[in-house]
Amino acid sequence: MFSDERAGDYLSNQYKYVEYFTNWRHNGLIEKKALELHEKYNFKYIIATSESDIERAAQLREYLNIDGQNVESAIAFRNKVVMKDILLKAGIRVPKYKKVENPLDLVGFVKENGYPIILKPINGAGAEETFLIQNENSLEDALKNTGFREFEVEEFIEGDVYHIDGIWDGNDFLFVVASKYINSLINFRDDSIIGSFILPEGNLSEQLIRYTKEVLIALPTNSTIGFHCELFLTPKKEIVLCEIASRVGGAKVVKMIESMYGFNLQEKTLHSQINKYFDIQKTIKNKRNYEIVGFLLLLSREGFLVDIPRKLPSKKIIEYNLNLKNNRQYNSPKRVIDSIASVVLYGDNEEEFLKEIKEIKNYFENMTLWKEG
Amino acid sequence: MFSDERAGDYLSNQYKYVEYFTNWRHNGLIEKKALELHEKYNFKYIIATSESDIERAAQLREYLNIDGQNVESAIAFRNKVVMKDILLKAGIRVPKYKKVENPLDLVGFVKENGYPIILKPINGAGAEETFLIQNENSLEDALKNTGFREFEVEEFIEGDVYHIDGIWDGNDFLFVVASKYINSLINFRDDSIIGSFILPEGNLSEQLIRYTKEVLIALPTNSTIGFHCELFLTPKKEIVLCEIASRVGGAKVVKMIESMYGFNLQEKTLHSQINKYFDIQKTIKNKRNYEIVGFLLLLSREGFLVDIPRKLPSKKIIEYNLNLKNNRQYNSPKRVIDSIASVVLYGDNEEEFLKEIKEIKNYFENMTLWKEG
Numbered sequence: 001m002f003s004d005e006r007a008g009d010y011l012s013n014q015y016k017y018v019e020y021f022t023n024w025r026h027n028g029l030i031e032k033k034a035l036e037l038h039e040k041y042n043f044k045y046i047i048a049t050s051e052s053d054i055e056r057a058a059q060l061r062e063y064l065n066i067d068g069q070n071v072e073s074a075i076a077f078r079n080k081v082v083m084k085d086i087l088l089k090a091g092i093r094v095p096k097y098k099k100v101e102n103p104l105d106l107v108g109f110v111k112e113n114g115y116p117i118i119l120k121p122i123n124g125a126g127a128e129e130t131f132l133i134q135n136e137n138s139l140e141d142a143l144k145n146t147g148f149r150e151f152e153v154e155e156f157i158e159g160d161v162y163h164i165d166g167i168w169d170g171n172d173f174l175f176v177v178a179s180k181y182i183n184s185l186i187n188f189r190d191d192s193i194i195g196s197f198i199l200p201e202g203n204l205s206e207q208l209i210r211y212t213k214e215v216l217i218a219l220p221t222n223s224t225i226g227f228h229c230e231l232f233l234t235p236k237k238e239i240v241l242c243e244i245a246s247r248v249g250g251a252k253v254v255k256m257i258e259s260m261y262g263f264n265l266q267e268k269t270l271h272s273q274i275n276k277y278f279d280i281q282k283t284i285k286n287k288r289n290y291e292i293v294g295f296l297l298l299l300s301r302e303g304f305l306v307d308i309p310r311k312l313p314s315k316k317i318i319e320y321n322l323n324l325k326n327n328r329q330y331n332s333p334k335r336v337i338d339s340i341a342s343v344v345l346y347g348d349n350e351e352e353f354l355k356e357i358k359e360i361k362n363y364f365e366n367m368t369l370w371k372e373g
Numbered sequence: 374m375f376s377d378e379r380a381g382d383y384l385s386n387q388y389k390y391v392e393y394f395t396n397w398r399h400n401g402l403i404e405k406k407a408l409e410l411h412e413k414y415n416f417k418y419i420i421a422t423s424e425s426d427i428e429r430a431a432q433l434r435e436y437l438n439i440d441g442q443n444v445e446s447a448i449a450f451r452n453k454v455v456m457k458d459i460l461l462k463a464g465i466r467v468p469k470y471k472k473v474e475n476p477l478d479l480v481g482f483v484k485e486n487g488y489p490i491i492l493k494p495i496n497g498a499g500a501e502e503t504f505l506i507q508n509e510n511s512l513e514d515a516l517k518n519t520g521f522r523e524f525e526v527e528e529f530i531e532g533d534v535y536h537i538d539g540i541w542d543g544n545d546f547l548f549v550v551a552s553k554y555i556n557s558l559i560n561f562r563d564d565s566i567i568g569s570f571i572l573p574e575g576n577l578s579e580q581l582i583r584y585t586k587e588v589l590i591a592l593p594t595n596s597t598i599g600f601h602c603e604l605f606l607t608p609k610k611e612i613v614l615c616e617i618a619s620r621v622g623g624a625k626v627v628k629m630i631e632s633m634y635g636f637n638l639q640e641k642t643l644h645s646q647i648n649k650y651f652d653i654q655k656t657i658k659n660k661r662n663y664e665i666v667g668f669l670l671l672l673s674r675e676g677f678l679v680d681i682p683r684k685l686p687s688k689k690i691i692e693y694n695l696n697l698k699n700n701r702q703y704n705s706p707k708r709v710i711d712s713i714a715s716v717v718l719y720g721d722n723e724e725e726f727l728k729e730i731k732e733i734k735n736y737f738e739n740m741t742l743w744k745e746g
Contacts, residue, residue: 032476102432142401143405
């Protein structure tokens, strides 16, 4: 079962039964159809790879009494307030936070904590509808727009942002790797790129992984999951949770890891989930192919795309993909994955790698032509 | 503070300070402004007369530590699941019901209880977005449209619908009267009218009022409230709750009661709320002016309104109001109060009164001209 946005992907060649649905995120006919198909096919597993399907898949599993992540676990990884309630109780450092169910909750949080603060949908994904509130003006914008849906507000944590990706079997990592974002996700609308790169092995990487392990031990998991954990490192070198999801990282995380280690993290996660005798350690090497591998997303903006470079002037490119629309009409990015192009590349050391990224960014900005409207 | 839909009402002549807001139901700037105005005016009371403001007013009261209905009480009267949880525990007959947070909750309820069922927003008002689900087709329509917002589903109760209106001081009625709807609210979209009339004093009226008293005793109330309670009377003469609200009845309920008793229920409710020494019994007579008083709403439909009668051929009319739009372009009614005209009228007995209503309905339908589009 797929969103109709994927109707052009010829998926029926790859699956026994394919059906497309409009309005995927809010269409309850998907659940109804899943129950009907279960009558016929008797599903053994229900797999969700997208953040917004995590809870729905868990609800279906419980309804049909099927193994895999249950609703309690799904909610702990999806609901940013439940998540932090659990971690706070486990003594893990999280930002000051509060559930926002009405405007007074938000105004009260500002009164107690001042600016800046971050306001997020309580179960959003991809930094969609995430507001950085820095002053009374942006507070009023948020109050006007967020209505009475459930949000979470938290203090703004200064520092670099890292992401830890891997597979967790409920007790330990089956695989884990730490990476660093090249800019802050919260400000992604202000820059033309986002991206990250895998950290060299060493102290910092180990610290981040140790913190992530504490988080995963504290949260309820009744099955093997892929995970994507985002952490702040403050100027005082304190690690603070941003958030954690029970699915494989999006954007080009999978391709980045594949380039570095030679295996597909999404595929290995699925195998670990559907076969309890699957021994991932025997199928992958933890040996790295490069010193550094990273990716860049080149973000869309509002307007008509006139021209975009077909090649980039760098010898370190592993993959360069264009994400072009037929009508070439784009909007400013709503989610971090709304990109017009992506690059996966390697480097020999961090300094040289970051220089390379800057050059690619400048080249791309200069060579990409937009027309207003 | 008012919705900008009322900007034409010259309210600034009637109040010391008037401000209008767009997007009233979802605009958090209203709360922020209320806090700022409190700094200046030091509010003694916060009054909400509209169903959708009940919780917001209670939240503001608690935030500002002001007397009046608190959040616990507001939620019990607003959230149809919390309401029924409390009443069920108190041993009061309510329909079978279930909270719907995702499509499986709804499908599961159908599997257990079959059709027909009623699906309502968990805190809706005016029968907005209320679905009567009679078969798999209408189930699929609902699943497609209701998404993952919170709903309540309940069994469909066969029978006549009554409404009990009055003022409750937390322990007893300050005023109470029972009325009967002339048709079922749930089907209001299928008929061209809705309406109700005050029941004659007697057995049925007393039974309905006694049931309502049990409901009001069971629900938390920390202050004097106006209330509007809707009850089913089944063919087996069993009384079952439809729902209850902690505000004065809408449509023409206030005008109907005023015609019958000579006082304004909204005004007396306010006085009871803001003055604990106010003795309503001394300011009203419970003596009735007529045998029967009732009201009719003549509902809008989709199209351009060409002509509508300016007078009705009946000698029993107390009030006939047109609710005309400047552009005369109407939609089919979304809420029960989306009417193009209203009538308040009296009668000498029920039979004659219902005949009169039927004649008015026919006359109105014949004399009102619509053009498509």
